[in-house]
Amino acid sequence: MSVVHILIIFVAKLFATNIIAMKSNPFKFGTLVSDPYFTDREKEIKQVESILNSANHLIIIGPRRFGKTSLVFKAMESIHRPILFVDMQLINSSVDLASQLLKKVFRNYPSQKLRTQIRNFRIVPSLTINPISNEIEVMFNPFKASGNAELEDVLNLIDQLGKSHKKPVIILDEFQEVFRIDKNLIRQLRSIMQTHQNCNYVFLGSQESMIREIFEKKKSPFYHFGIVLALEKIPAKLFSEYLSVRLTGIAKNPDLLAKQILEISGSHPYFTQQLAFFVWEVLSFDPKNSIPVDQALDDLIRTQDHTYERLFNTLNTTDRKLMIGMVQSDAQPMSKEFSPQVELLPVSTIYSSLKRLVKEGYLLKNKSSYSIDDVFFKIWLIRRLKG
Ligand SMILES: Nc1ncnc2c1ncn2[C@@H]1O[C@H](COP(=O)(O)OP(=O)(O)O)[C@@H](O)[C@H]1O
Ligand SMILES: [Mg+2]
Incomplete structure (x- = not known):
């Protein structure tokens, strides 16, 4: 290797560490993460891809903030198919679910032909353009609403679209909410979805016992509807590498800090990123701090004090x-x-x-x-x- 090569590598490394050290906090917690915040899950990504490339449906179970939503979106990056994503936490009725799904249909498919198909719905929704987002808003007449007909027509349309276009993937996040929305919804959904051949359904759920009840109890309408994947934490060894790389340049002993962070967070995806975020903040303000993890933990807990107090008081x-x-x-x-x-x-x-x-x-x-x-x-x- 020539001197020039060595120099180039040195400058590149310096640049990289500077980006990591100076620019912005390289950790993210809260909403779903993709690159460059996403790590590991290689095996799970392959499993998700393989299931979605088959005729099967998928169920992902895992505690809150383990990375279920991030995993599905990551796997979808290589699948290149229409995604119809609905967070069931934000849905308040069967008709609402139908409207939200139809809105996502408009986002994914050319609208001209769709309008003709929608005119054949048993209950025809009104469509308006949201002036702010420029997206089509869907509204079923609440006086005519039955819930079942709207949902059936929308889901059948989605399956139909899968015949002539790329097969859509319908993701229903926090699916355990189905019980809150309407006590008949689960039966309704099953009877509609079971006839579909041109789309894949993905159900994500945080309440393990509820989700297992839905998909693994013999008497449940969704018994054996799809393949169940239980998401675990990210292995400590892999997470440690992820942390170390991002702490390099800002910390003198990134490996040790990574170990200390993981000991506290128990390798939980969200809590690890959250604590690492605070460690990075401590070091960016006070590069000489000799106990950045302790300091970060204090800071983190202080910022959460109000929330925890409120949670405890409820x-x-x-x-x-x-x-x-x-x-x-x-x-x-x-x-x-x-x-x-x-x-x-x-x-x-x-x-x-x-x-x-x-x-x-x-x-x-x-x-x-x-x-x-x-x-x-x-x-x-x-x-x-x-x-
Ligand atoms: N593969 C991953 N790599 C790194 N961090 C992750 C990963 N998956 C999840 N996280 C962390 O967990 C947080 C919650 O992820 P999310 O996908 O919303 O979880 P869930 O859908 O299970 O509630 C993310 O904001 C991120 O901090
Ligand atoms: Mg989620």
Whole structure:
């Protein structure tokens, strides 16, 4: 290698580290992530691609903020097919779901021909252009609305489009919300979707028990409707490399910091990125800080103080006792060792409290063991109890 080559590599490295060190925080948490914030999931991406390239439907289960939405969108990058994405958390009725799906149809397919097809719907929606987004807004007449006819016509149209165009992928995120929207919706959806051959359905769900109930219980309408993929955390070794590379240039000992971050976050995708973000902030303000992870944790918890306080205050007395018990004891809430934490509460009360806390997202249930979902909420509570 010539001196010029070495010099070029040196300058390139310097430039790269400078970009990482100086420009902007290289960590992202909150909404879905793609490159350059996305890491690993190679095996899962292949699985998703393979299922979507087949005639099967896909179900991804994983706790909140594990990266389900990010994974599907990442896999879709190489698939090049129309995506009709709906977050079920934002849907309030079957008709609303039909409108949102139809809106996404307009986004993906040329609208001229569509209008003719829509004129044949049993209930014809009115279409307007949103002057701000320039997108077509869909509105079914609420006085004529039945829910079923609209949804059936829209979903059948989507399947039809799959015959003459590229097969669409319909992604229904946070699918467990189906129960909140309408108690008949799940049966309705199944009876419509089961006839479709020209599209793939993807269901994402955060409430593991609910989603398993939908897709794995024999008596459920969606029993064995698709292939279930359970998303795990990102392996610590891979996440560590991701962190180290991004901390290089700003930290003297990136490997050690990566290890410390992962020890606290437990390799949880969102919490790892969140803590790493704060570590980077600490170092960018104070490059000589010798305990950036401790400092970052303090900063993070301080910024979350209001949210955690509000979350804790919304809990009833039993739920609070259980949460406090969970941070003070390593024992499982139903065990004898745990019982002093909840005094003499009846087992049925503890059980319904646990169920509620899992449903609200405070606790995670893995097989029969429970843990606090948000590691920083746990640390906040520990510190709070110490006074
Ligand atoms: N593959 C990934 N690589 C790095 N960070 C990720 C990855 N997947 C998720 N994350 C982190 O988790 C956060 C939540 O991801 P998201 O896809 O919204 O999760 P979910 O859909 O399961 O709630 C992201 O903002 C990001 O910080
Ligand atoms: Mg999501």
